[in-house]
Amino acid sequence: MHRSRLSTLLIDAPADQAGQSVAFWTAALGTTSQCPPGEPQFHSLAEAVPGLVTAVQSVEDAPRYHVDIETDDVAAEVARLTALGAAEVGNWQGCHTLRVPGGHLLCVIPVHSDPAEFAAAARVWE
Amino acid sequence: MHRSRLSTLLIDAPADQAGQSVAFWTAALGTTSQCPPGEPQFHSLAEAVPGLVTAVQSVEDAPRYHVDIETDDVAAEVARLTALGAAEVGNWQGCHTLRVPGGHLLCVIPVHSDPAEFAAAARVWE
Numbered sequence: 001m002h003r004s005r006l007s008t009l010l011i012d013a014p015a016d017q018a019g020q021s022v023a024f025w026t027a028a029l030g031t032t033s034q035c036p037p038g039e040p041q042f043h044s045l046a047e048a049v050p051g052l053v054t055a056v057q058s059v060e061d062a063p064r065y066h067v068d069i070e071t072d073d074v075a076a077e078v079a080r081l082t083a084l085g086a087a088e089v090g091n092w093q094g095c096h097t098l099r100v101p102g103g104h105l106l107c108v109i110p111v112h113s114d115p116a117e118f119a120a121a122a123r124v125w126e
Numbered sequence: 127m128h129r130s131r132l133s134t135l136l137i138d139a140p141a142d143q144a145g146q147s148v149a150f151w152t153a154a155l156g157t158t159s160q161c162p163p164g165e166p167q168f169h170s171l172a173e174a175v176p177g178l179v180t181a182v183q184s185v186e187d188a189p190r191y192h193v194d195i196e197t198d199d200v201a202a203e204v205a206r207l208t209a210l211g212a213a214e215v216g217n218w219q220g221c222h223t224l225r226v227p228g229g230h231l232l233c234v235i236p237v238h239s240d241p242a243e244f245a246a247a248a249r250v251w252e
Contacts, residue, residue, distance in 0.1 A: 004177050006155055009135065009193070013228035020211065021228025027210050028195070028226070029132055032251035049132050050177050050247065056228070063229030065191035067135070069154070084153050085146065100154070102139035102147025102182070103189030121155035121176065 002073035003122035004080075007113055008053040010066050018043075018058035025056055051121065053113055066105045070093075070112055070124075077108050080125060128199035129248035130206075134179040134191050144169075144184035151182060164226055177247060179239055192231045194221075196238055198248075203234050206251060 013021035021085040022043045025032050033043040033056070041058045048054040053068075071077035078088065078096050086106065090097035111118050139147035148169045152159050159169040159182070167184045174180040179194075197203035204214065204222050212232065216223035222234040237244050 006180075011228065011230060013230070017228045021226075024210050024212070024227040028212075028232075030251075049175075052175055054132075065193065065230065067191065068169060081154055082215055084150050086150070086154075096230075100147075101150040102137065102143045104137060104139070104147075104191065107156075125156075 001119070001124060001126055002071060003124050004069050004071035004077050005118065005122040006052075006067055006108075007070040007118075008055070008068035009049070010068065010107075011054070011056045012059045012061065012064045012066060013056055013073040014063060015058045015060060017063070021063075022056045029054075051117065064105070066107065066109045068109050070109050070118065071110075072111055072118075074108055074110055076107060076125070081106070081108065127250060127252055128202040129244070129250050130195050130197035130234075131244065131248040132178075132193055133196035133244075134181070134194035134235075135175070136233075137180070137182045137185065137191060138185040138190045139182055140189060141184045141186055143189070144182060147189075148182045155180075177243065178218060190231070191198050192233065194233045194235050196235050196244065198237055198244075200219065200234055200236055202251070207232070207234065 022033050029048045031045050031048050043056045045054045085101040086098040089099045098106045101107050148159050155174045157171050157174050160208045169182045171180045211227040212224040215225045226232050
């Protein structure tokens with residue numbers, strides 16, 4: 001048995017525009033931003049959407065959004081999603097990147113939000 | 127005075143892969159899908175993320191995600207976001223599409239979620 005939920009919306013911005021992106025989204029959503037310790041590429045947007053971690057990520061790529069699924073068993077969740085047709089295309093710092101049917105990118109990550117919030121919102125997979 | 131909030135996550139899938147995309151996301155998130163009346167291009171994913179409308183949209187384009195901001199005054203919200211650096215790039219069926227700083231697409235739409243939920247979650251702009 002393991003659990004997972006769609007936990008995170010990433011606004012991936014090209015590195016040279018990431019500052020402008022953070023400034024726009026904080027003002028647009030009426031929130032503040034902060035960098036998690038040791039992760040200068042992320043700017044979390046506090047409570048932009050209740051229950052959904054929302055952050056601007058500086059990337060060396062074209063602008064895009066992607067989503068993360070957090071789980072208490074990364075290997076089991078990757079196996080479950082792969083059986084549904086996803087293909088793993090990368091694995092970096094514990095984040096498994098999948099290309100899913102339809103063509104979208106999705107990352108599977110260990111639980112990083114509040115444990116009580118995760119427990120309340122996650123689906124259980126037998 | 128008007129109000130707005132980030133209300134919607136759209137999973138835009140190429141038309142020929144939209145069926146696979148709906149099948150994947152309903153299974154991946156442990157939910158069901160339904161087409162809103164008169165909008166066959168949308169498949170809403172029920173309660174995929176509490177408080178966030180989540181849907182697969184069939185598009186004649188490459189796969190991408192985008193987000194919607196819903197508001198009780200579309201013109202005022204478009205003006206507010208334009209003043210923050212966004213540029214309007216399209217207007218279709220009441221949906222104003224903006225390209226925002228950092229390069230992402232964002233649509234501004236009239237309130238479409240439950241009025242009480244909108245009132246509880248929206249920011250107020252004076």
